[in-house]
Amino acid sequence: MVDEAVGDGPVRVGARWSHVQGVGAAADHLVSELNLGDDAEAVRSAAWLHDVGYAPALVQSGFHPIDGARFLRSQQTPELVVSLVAHHTGAEFEARGRGLGAELAVFDPPPQDLLDVVTFADLTTGPDGAAVTVDERLAEILRRNATPNGSRPPSGCGRSPSPATRATPPGFASGWIGSTPWSPIRPSHGRR
Numbered sequence: 178m179v180d181e182a183v184g185d186g187p188v189r190v191g192a193r194w195s196h197v198q199g200v201g202a203a204a205d206h207l208v209s210e211l212n213l214g215d216d217a218e219a220v221r222s223a224a225w226l227h228d229v230g231y232a233p234a235l236v237q238s239g240f241h242p243i244d245g246a247r248f249l250r251s252q253q254t255p256e257l258v259v260s261l262v263a264h265h266t267g268a269e270f271e272a273r274g275r276g277l278g279a280e281l282a283v284f285d286p287p288p289q290d291l292l293d294v295v296t297f298a299d300l301t302t303g304p305d306g307a308a309v310t311v312d313e314r315l316a317e318i319l320r321r322n323a324t325p326n327g328s329r330p331p332s333g334c335g336r337s338p339s340p341a342t343r344a345t346p347p348g349f350a351s352g353w354i355g356s357t358p359w360s361p362i363r364p365s366h367g368r369r
């Protein structure tokens with residue numbers, strides 16, 4: 178499904194694929210540690226699909242959570258997965274900043290505890306798929322999106338984290354990463 182959507186297949190996906198694999202692995206691990214019941218598979222699926230809206234063939238609004246969710250809904254993907262992709266990593270805040278609040282609002286917010294798993298996996302995975310702390314990830318996002326005059330336009334997974342993620346106690350992410358058995362992917366190329 179994804180390859181069809183991006184047209185040029187894995188070559189076009191490659192620059193982001195390392196990050197997505199890392200997020201997927203992190204979510205797989207989190208799900209294995211949490212008791213999410215029937216929602217586990219949707220969370221795992223959303224983690225693996227959360228950046229599909231970057232695929233050039235899917236760009237409509239230019240805001241990848243919305244574009245990805247629109248595509249997934251068009252493919253009859255379960256609505257919980259659609260909503261997790263639409264709202265991941267503080268999309269609500271950036272959509273508002275971009276004037277896309279109404280476009281995002283067509284996707285119901287998912288349960289916050291499930292959304293936090295996807296967002297946490299995204300914010301603890303660097304552009305090359307390596308495990309990072311939330312602080313490191315946010316610093317990388319801000320560096321990447323900084324303009325020469327110092328302003329920071331919204332871009333990509335460089336959105337403001339959700340209040341829940343923002344409230345993550347200092348050290349929690351690094352502690353969790355330090356105790357996890359999953360092996361982050363460390364490819365030779367990364368996202369810019």
Ligand SMILES: [Fe+2]
Pocket residue numbers: 196200227228299334
């Ligand atoms: Fe991401």
